[in-house]
Amino acid sequence: MKTAWDKYKNGKLSEVMDFAEGYKEFLSNSKTEREATKQAIALAEAKGFKNAEEVTSLKAGDKVYFNNRDKGLCLFVVGERPLVEGMNILGAHIDSPRLDLKQHPLYEDNGLALLDTHYYGGIKTYQWVARPMALHGVVAKKDGTKVDINIGDDENDPVIGISDLLIHLAKDQMKKTASEVVEGEDLNVLVGSIPLDSEDEEKKDLVKENIKKLLLEKYGIEEDDFVSAEIEVVPAEKARDYGLDRSLVMGYGHDDRICAYTSLKAILDVDKVDRTACCILVDKEEVGSQGSTGMQSRFFENVIAELLEKCGQYSELTLRRLLSNSYMLSSDVSAGFDPNYPGVNEAKNTAYMGKGIVFNKYTGSRGKSGCNDANPEFIAKLRKVMDDNDVTWQTAELGKVNQGGGGTIAYILANLDMEVIDAGIAVQNMHAPSEVASKVDIYEAYRAYMAFIKDIA
Numbered sequence: 001m002k003t004a005w006d007k008y009k010n011g012k013l014s015e016v017m018d019f020a021e022g023y024k025e026f027l028s029n030s031k032t033e034r035e036a037t038k039q040a041i042a043l044a045e046a047k048g049f050k051n052a053e054e055v056t057s058l059k060a061g062d063k064v065y066f067n068n069r070d071k072g073l074c075l076f077v078v079g080e081r082p083l084v085e086g087m088n089i090l091g092a093h094i095d096s097p098r099l100d101l102k103q104h105p106l107y108e109d110n111g112l113a114l115l116d117t118h119y120y121g122g123i124k125t126y127q128w129v130a131r132p133m134a135l136h137g138v139v140a141k142k143d144g145t146k147v148d149i150n151i152g153d154d155e156n157d158p159v160i161g162i163s164d165l166l167i168h169l170a171k172d173q174m175k176k177t178a179s180e181v182v183e184g185e186d187l188n189v190l191v192g193s194i195p196l197d198s199e200d201e202e203k204k205d206l207v208k209e210n211i212k213k214l215l216l217e218k219y220g221i222e223e224d225d226f227v228s229a230e231i232e233v234v235p236a237e238k239a240r241d242y243g244l245d246r247s248l249v250m251g252y253g254h255d256d257r258i259c260a261y262t263s264l265k266a267i268l269d270v271d272k273v274d275r276t277a278c279c280i281l282v283d284k285e286e287v288g289s290q291g292s293t294g295m296q297s298r299f300f301e302n303v304i305a306e307l308l309e310k311c312g313q314y315s316e317l318t319l320r321r322l323l324s325n326s327y328m329l330s331s332d333v334s335a336g337f338d339p340n341y342p343g344v345n346e347a348k349n350t351a352y353m354g355k356g357i358v359f360n361k362y363t364g365s366r367g368k369s370g371c372n373d374a375n376p377e378f379i380a381k382l383r384k385v386m387d388d389n390d391v392t393w394q395t396a397e398l399g400k401v402n403q404g405g406g407g408t409i410a411y412i413l414a415n416l417d418m419e420v421i422d423a424g425i426a427v428q429n430m431h432a433p434s435e436v437a438s439k440v441d442i443y444e445a446y447r448a449y450m451a452f453i454k455d456i457a
Helices: 004-008 013-028 033-046 206-219 223-228 254-268 299-310 316-324 376-388 410-414 439-455
Strands: 063-067 073-077 087-093 098-109 112-120 133-140 146-151 189-192 229-235 240-242 248-251 276-282 327-330 357-360 393-395 419-424 426-428 435-438
Touching: 004 013, 004 439, 013 248, 013 254, 013 439, 033 063, 033 073, 033 133, 033 254, 033 276, 063 299, 073 254, 073 299, 087 254, 087 439, 098 133, 098 206, 098 223, 112 206, 112 229, 133 223, 189 206, 223 229, 248 439, 254 276, 254 419, 254 426, 254 435, 254 439, 299 316, 327 410, 327 439, 357 376, 357 439, 376 419, 376 439, 410 419, 419 439, 435 439
Parallel strands: 087 276, 087 327, 327 419, 357 393
Antiparallel strands: 063 073, 073 276, 098 112, 098 229, 112 189, 133 146, 133 229, 240 248, 248 435, 357 419, 426 435
């Protein structure tokens, strides 16, 4: 069976492997959407992109980015054509399933200090227990200062975690369905067991008090500051080569930082484009894309209006025509075929690892509900561009009809009257703490996004 690996023989394999090293570093250091945004800005500025807030006018060839509350980003390379003729847009999300600390998380129970959580996105709760975890996030204090939290990923840091019931006492637990084996309300993170040294014999919850003391000494934060914090519990692991041949990458957050990185790299690596190129990295996709940092906010439209103004081309009609004339790849992952679970797929319409970027004409569930169904004329254009650039690609659906389904940000952009299709990378273990993807698919996605930016018209 021919795969994307076949064209990287005879000394060309290093192209794939070298690209994966940059991605592994990005993934290891982007455990949250804020960290992904910070890294993306650093990479963009190194490539000559400027903060749009510092720019008053733009012309063809200029490169700028707009920062959305440090949790999302929109980057542009201004093209030679007037903006009214449309843009080529790559869009990916940088949030991933995880556990969030509640607003009042810290408590003590029988000599153990714990943090209460609320899971974010669709997860199998039983996958998140009995493994090393880390705390990443930010605390916003009343005086206006912000404190970054990062505990558990440095090898000298302690880790935290959620306990599981030992098999010896799990008779009743083992009778439960998978969705009930670990209840969402029971995802409580163990963070300490040493009581505070106190002369007050009446003082209670001394283990909790000791954790509060440690947080105050190291970070200058008090218990009340959790109310205005955004702290995520994520796997304490770095992205690693996977497989004896090192052909795969295992790590937390492939969905969807794998497409975010390849989309970002594509726009960073182009110097001159005919149609204006755009890469938008957004938050909140895993919970419906609502909110000021989600794709459903007006941020994207506002940014386009700002871009038009800085290019001296703004009018409401121009904005609407620009959107209508644009093409977009919703860069998001697809479900990679797993030989251990073949029954959920229909073989002719499945994403296979090692066979290149995946185009999903539609996602949704049950009768395509909630999907963007890409138009065939647009798909034909993409076929030509991919083939002309020797990009290895495939098409797929997300499982058998009525098996399940999923969604992306594609329909939101399509609702703005532009041509959109999902295009991403096949991933195994999607939404688990450790996901798996093929290095050659990662590289082919980058090449596909580059071809799309430069050649689709």
